[in-house]
Amino acid sequence: MNVGTEDVGTEAAAYRSPLLSRPGAVEGEGPDAGVAAHYGNPVREQRLLAEGLAVVDLSHRGVVTVTGPDRLSWLHSITSQQLTGLAPQDSREALVLSPKGHVEHDLHLVDDGTTTWITTEPGTQAALAGWLDSMRFMLRVEVADVTADWAVLGEPSGSESRPGEPLAWRDPWPGLVGDTAAYGPVEGHPAQDRRWREVLVPRAQLAAAVGDRDLAGTCASEALRVAAWRPRLGFETDHRTIAHEVDLLRTAVHLHKGCYRGQETIARVHNLGRPPRRLVFLHLDGSGHTLPDRGSAVSLDGRQVGFLTSVARHHEDGPIGLALVKRNTPVDATLDVAGVSAAQEVVVAP
Incomplete structure (x- = not known):
């Protein structure tokens, strides 16, 4: 189930966003095929995005839901992050690790009080949903791949959610989330003022959700991500990546929680050595x-x-x-x- 750079996006290759019909749209390649790389002026789009004046079509990302009264305690038990007691609208990043501690999935996760919503790298949603479904056992949870019905838009945002805003995952990067550690700088991090979110919208309402706002392509969002040192699954990770190598402990790993698959590697490298x-x-x-x-x-x-x-x-x-x-x-x-x-x-x- 390991996801390498060459694997991300293979399932999403046939997708084509309706926003590619916008003037000047040039389709992306590889994992970002199916949405626009840019709309004719990537430098201008990047500036608008950095200023919070544009939105990025990320509708090629996967969307998985988990429902049921045991959903948060169950996800807590099988991923790297502290998820019990997660309040509605709060966001977390969590990893699914292999038995040897290699990063397999990066979950962008937000709960609305009844459903946990997870956005994933393009083309990885089916593998994630399948693995989650295989781990349900007798617990009161239901897993669904809802990518066909829900889409994602990316945009800069304020640091706090406000009443009436759409459901969105707020990227915690580069803050330290919970009981964790940083393998890079804390003070003076280039992304310390970064605010980014992934907004969930019904796929049939994707164009309406964009409205008359300026669109930026993935060339713009990727440039800002790289400048923020933000690792991305399938880009900064391969089949043997451990979280320490790419500084993912700071946002995605709780160091003192119950046992989960891959925890031994997390603890051993953190306590006894370096990646x-x-x-x-x-x-x-x-x-x-x-x-x-x-x-x-x-x-x-x-x-x-x-x-x-x-x-x-x-x-x-x-x-x-x-x-x-x-x-x-x-x-x-x-x-x-x-x-x-x-x-x-x-x-x-x-």
Whole structure:
């Protein structure tokens, strides 16, 4: 069930958003196929999005619901996050881990008092719903893949939900959620003022929910995500990623809760050692006209030390990226990414 970069989005490949009919829309590729990469002016769209004046079509994301009186205690018992007692409208991020502690699913989760809503990476919803359904046993829970009926829009937002607002998952990144730990900086984190949410809307009302607001493509949202050092399932994770490597403990892992699958690895690495790889932020040389491909080798002195997980062109910082590198890679070294030089910033400390 491990989800690697090459797997995310395969189930969603046939989807095509109705918003692709908007003027200037250019469809995305790979995991973001089916929605617009941009609408003709990605730099302007990125600025509007950063200012809170645009919305992003994320309707290719999956949506899974869990209902029943045992839903929160049950999800608490099988994922990495503290979920018991979650109040209506409160959001959490939780991981499904393999028995060896590798990240398999990243759940963006919000409860409305009767239903727990989970948004997932495109194409992963069926696998998640299937695994959840297999874990129900005799508990009073029901799992449903409702992607056909519900869609997601992404947008900057205020820090607090207000009465009358639509149901939405509010991204906790980069705050420390509950009893957890950060593997990167806390003070001075580049995303410390970031506010982002995923709004759930009936799929039949997707266009109406956008209304006359400006649309930004995933090129814009991805550039802002990379600048925030925000890991994404299937991009910053592969089949052997543990949460420590990409700093996901800070938002998605509670360190002192009951036993769940993969907990032993979480505890052992946190208490006894450091992860074998670490996430870095890259400032790429912008003298060329093209960006390196995601997945390109990251090298130091002719030797591969990692790979490029995400790449974007930021409206202020120019070409930027995230990469997973070996833990012992010197933090002050200039790296090579497919022939492009890159200065690094520490996201996860060695």
